[in-house]
Amino acid sequence: MYDILIQNGSVIDGTGSPAYAADVAVSGGKIAAVGHHLGPAREVIDAAGKTVAPGFIDIHRHADAEVFREGFGALELRQGLTTIINGNCGLSAAPISGPYRQAVLDYLAPITGPVGEAVPTGSLGEYLRAADHAPLHTGMLAGAGTIRAAIAGYACPTLDQSQLRAIQKALEKALSEGALGVSLGLGYAPECFYTTQELIAVLSVLRGTDVPVTVHMREEGDAVCSALEEMLTVARRLHIPVHISHLKAMGRRNWGEKIPRAIAMMDRAREEGLEISCDVYPYTAGSTQLIHILPPDFLTGGTAAITERLKDPERRRELAERIQNGRDFDNIAGMVGWDNILCSTLRRPENRPFQGMSVADIAREQGKDPFTCVCDLLVSEDCAITMIDFITDEADIEAILRLPYSAVISDSTYPTAGKRHPRVYGTFARILERYVRERRVLTPPEAVASMTAVPAAALGLRGKGRLAAGMDADVVVFDPAAVHETGTYADPHRCAQGMDWVLVGGVPAIAAGALTGAKPGRAIRRG
Numbered sequence: 001m002y003d004i005l006i007q008n009g010s011v012i013d014g015t016g017s018p019a020y021a022a023d024v025a026v027s028g029g030k031i032a033a034v035g036h037h038l039g040p041a042r043e044v045i046d047a048a049g050k051t052v053a054p055g056f057i058d059i060h061r062h063a064d065a066e067v068f069r070e071g072f073g074a075l076e077l078r079q080g081l082t083t084i085i086n087g088n089c090g091l092s093a094a095p096i097s098g099p100y101r102q103a104v105l106d107y108l109a110p111i112t113g114p115v116g117e118a119v120p121t122g123s124l125g126e127y128l129r130a131a132d133h134a135p136l137h138t139g140m141l142a143g144a145g146t147i148r149a150a151i152a153g154y155a156c157p158t159l160d161q162s163q164l165r166a167i168q169k170a171l172e173k174a175l176s177e178g179a180l181g182v183s184l185g186l187g188y189a190p191e192c193f194y195t196t197q198e199l200i201a202v203l204s205v206l207r208g209t210d211v212p213v214t215v216h217m218r219e220e221g222d223a224v225c226s227a228l229e230e231m232l233t234v235a236r237r238l239h240i241p242v243h244i245s246h247l248k249a250m251g252r253r254n255w256g257e258k259i260p261r262a263i264a265m266m267d268r269a270r271e272e273g274l275e276i277s278c279d280v281y282p283y284t285a286g287s288t289q290l291i292h293i294l295p296p297d298f299l300t301g302g303t304a305a306i307t308e309r310l311k312d313p314e315r316r317r318e319l320a321e322r323i324q325n326g327r328d329f330d331n332i333a334g335m336v337g338w339d340n341i342l343c344s345t346l347r348r349p350e351n352r353p354f355q356g357m358s359v360a361d362i363a364r365e366q367g368k369d370p371f372t373c374v375c376d377l378l379v380s381e382d383c384a385i386t387m388i389d390f391i392t393d394e395a396d397i398e399a400i401l402r403l404p405y406s407a408v409i410s411d412s413t414y415p416t417a418g419k420r421h422p423r424v425y426g427t428f429a430r431i432l433e434r435y436v437r438e439r440r441v442l443t444p445p446e447a448v449a450s451m452t453a454v455p456a457a458a459l460g461l462r463g464k465g466r467l468a469a470g471m472d473a474d475v476v477v478f479d480p481a482a483v484h485e486t487g488t489y490a491d492p493h494r495c496a497q498g499m500d501w502v503l504v505g506g507v508p509a510i511a512a513g514a515l516t517g518a519k520p521g522r523a524i525r526r527g
Helices: 101-112 124-130 144-152 161-176 196-206 224-238 258-272 302-311 313-325 332-336 359-366 370-380 394-401 423-438 444-451 453-459
Strands: 002-011 020-027 030-035 041-046 051-054 056-058 081-086 137-140 182-185 213-216 242-244 276-280 285-289 341-345 386-390 406-408 475-478 499-504 507-511
Touching (some): 002 475, 051 444, 056 423, 056 453, 081 499, 101 302, 124 137, 144 182, 161 196, 182 196, 196 224, 224 242, 224 258, 276 453, 332 386, 341 359, 394 406, 406 444, 423 444
Parallel strands (some): 002 041, 002 051, 056 081, 081 137, 213 242, 242 276
Antiparallel strands (some): 020 030, 051 475, 341 386
């Protein structure tokens, strides 16, 4: 007798094949069979008029600390997620130890929220053991930026051989303890200080392996194609899989031009035999630390040093000139304008009224020019400000979504104050509602594949991403017409709607539309 039998549904199995009528049987946490007349079960779910699909997988979240907070899992399960991967953009909450530990935690805070005592940061092994028995499955990438900062700090733009070897050993240890791959944040300190050759040297311990390297590229605006070429060079030199995180072209002057070029570059690389893939979030706005409007060289030394630099009138004058005219870095303010940069988290009481407002609007209220306003805010908040920045083009997003090797991701950040980006709550519902039902950019099977089998393949997640006998019993049941993203930029803190059943490892985490409180999720390890 099966544990659960899902009857009368329309199965979309994750492969991209058309939907078909079938029943799905679950036993012992696995898919036991997919077909007809499968036999009796202890529990029967009637999925008539519903879609039955593999549980959705988000391989790019920053929930490293959120996993250990009360209430984790509700907003993820509500949009059909059964597996998430943390530690992205080089910014993992583990492994962190040594004299720079607090500096690293301070740098992570705007992205992950405070990393409290409940989060084991000393090693990936400790982290993964503690992440077991959550509401959904959780995996981790080894953040190469965190590892470098923990070993050499933020004030060391050039590494010596002993530091280089220490980073390599830390990467190897993290992988041996279950990290699913290595993540890079070349747009962030301290990895922005690497030359291409230094980066290749650091990653040389991966040469010839199937360990995936995910990368927030060095630039995502004017020089996005040059940044992509750098990562293709890394892939060629080291013969490793490279996955481009949140592919985009920031700034109106780049819309419709850079993404077609980038896609052509990736297509040629794949024809050449390189293992190249990418992902995209379905929003024209991103979200990260506000300090990333600054040039990379201004980020040396960590948040305390950046704050002191911003207090220096002479450094401010230099910075103002670069932001007004510079094209030698991802000059977000120059590319999109101050009216498209919103301050989403402000902690000091005197600044909180400005939360959710654009820098341009805050500046008008304060009677300042926008540059002075943003510098003063950063100093006041010790640089711990998050932003939502409207940077990309809908047509570019749709072009990336259509790629058969592109995964849907949220790039969710988890500040514990202020307004989070609505993508935290609704990314996967948004795909089904906006890009399938309304805009018809993707067919239902294409959309499901981009949220299941494609991300599973990118990170080598065994047993995940398809509905087939022997696969893990991570399953969602939903009415495609009822799936709805409820959050907005103005009011983001609203869970998505439409998931009737969500099974995690064969256990209902949502049953008949209600959260069960079950914690069947497991920490996912490589190997």
